[in-house]
Amino acid sequence: MTFDFSPGRFLAVLSKEFVQMRRDRITFVMMIGVPIMQLLIFGYAINSDPRHLPTLVEMADEGPITRAILSGMETSTFFDFQGVVTGPGEGDRALRDGTANFVVVIPPDFERDVLRGLKPDILVEADGTDPTAIGGAAGAMPGIIDTAMAATLTGPLATAARPAAPFGVTVHRAYNPEGETSLNIVPGLLAVILSMTMVMITAVAIVREGERGTMETLIATPVRPAEVMAGKIAPYVLVGYVQTLVFLILARALFGVPFTGSPLAFFVGFNLFIVVNLALGFLISTVARSQMQAMQVSFFTLLPTILLSGFMFPFAAMPGWAQTIGSAIPATHFLRLVRKVMLKGADLSDVMGNVIAILLILLVISAIAMRRYRQTLD
């Protein structure tokens, strides 16, 4: 069969698609509204470095050292003292019902034992059901106590203090000196937003023709499959561009996310990512028989995109098999690319590995999609 592509028919499909998009108000609003909402909610709400955690103190002793420690904890901003435990079991209850994340227990004769060099223990009971919540605060405890001790145990009491280490450790948080979670979350969100809308909208838009029977009208006309595909997909590529533009503006204006790298690298990566998502949507459309199914399958692909791509949780922390699954997800590579370009000032050569990974995934998805498409053609 000869390959002829009629620009006239392509444009006809394209403009029809735009009219339908305009009529479908809810989808249209979703395409722009959902990304903005997600950006606002995730960007502002998610904080993996929580502060001001509710804390209770059980004081069996009191003195200058205790006071120094407690005030040191409070000024660290990790802990918010809610009060003092008065009766037995009250601390346990508070942990159990969640009114406190920490209960700090100062043992009896603490001050005296410190001065005698008996190394008494302060017990910090933490609610371990949420490791992320308590992790930062628990990690900061030794430092807080050392500082408090050093300030209090001066002069003749200095012998009771722990001897200082013979060297210092300085952690330099490169690219994100203040450890802002939003700098991690916001660039990654672009990957999630594009994955979600591009895959779902493409799958649904294609399946819709079949479900409503309009595909029958289409195939009875001289229009070519390539013209239909291009005409149907092009509007959504445009939607992807609009989403990305909105995203970049909001990321800069609201969250102060810098864009330090090469725009070319970003441009290449994001076009490729849009294409791979459209291909995935196309693949789903060859499987799904109804718009509902297309939506469900799209959602099914969304969860691993959020959980295994390194968007929410550190990729390196996952076991090997999970990393393997994660590596097959295009968003994994795209979000690395975005983080590199936006935060680390990467240029095209720095992100070549990610680009190639997305290309490989694209090849595989397209190959499967074309095979399935041929089978369902008749």
Add this chain to the structure above:
Amino acid sequence: MTADVENAISVTGLTKRFSGRTVVDDFDMQVPKGAIYGFLGPNGSGKTTTIRMMCGLLTPDAGQGACLGYDILTEQAKIKARVGYMTQKFSLYEDLTIRENLDFIARMFAVPDRRSRVTETLADLGLTDRAGQLAGTLSGGWKQRLALAACMIHDPQLLLLDEPTAGVDPKARRDFWDEIRKLSAAGVTVLVSTHYMDEAIQCDFIAYIAYGKKLISGVAAEIPKMIGLSTYRVTGPDITALETRLRAEDAVAQVARFGAVLHVSGTDAAALDALAARMKGPQKWERKEAELEEAFIYLMSGAADNFSGAAA
């Protein structure tokens, strides 16, 4: 394939299988140019599949043929450009307006002078005032008229109508057939599938298909003779009891009731005559010419519904 000057459609041996099931089996058909050709058969008998193969929408697994002189296997694009295909279900865009739908279809066929053609079609339909209305808000009859207008917008030489009047009220159906006859008079060949008998009667030629096989085809008026049915018209009292008795008789192939009248038919004329002589009682028996109605009831009773199983 040599161009067939007499026939709009000429196919032989068309066969189509879907996952091992033979849906259309060794199907031959000749549709003369300018004719209204009725395509009859029960649900699931393969009518839609056959129509689609004949206009190049589906590739047959076996067989060959020409549609408007173009090979159905290799020249689908040329066939599509000259054929108007109206689907069983309304398959225009419900979320586009009437004008947008017509305009879109016209663009698909690269209709010359598109805008005026669309405006003209709207005027012919009497929908000029409602051109901006969404197609999905039209009533069943209007949707069907719009669909017909849409598949006529590129002036096709052949019109394929797949159960065009399913679910449309009688008045709209009559109007629709007036329109079809008008088109036929203008030289357009029409192939229409239906299972309404009153529509079949309006056709010049008829083919009957069941279980994917063609049972009979020919000039509509000759179909009863081809089946070889003899018919008696029976009137009189106690017709219901008689009907039950007649059904048990071997000579009777079918008993069709039209109000207070029974049409008793059989393929063996002599046996039926003998029966008529034997049965004569209070009822009046009159020999009559078998008509298309009897022929169809006969055909349909032989091939109830193709979904109910039974291999052909």
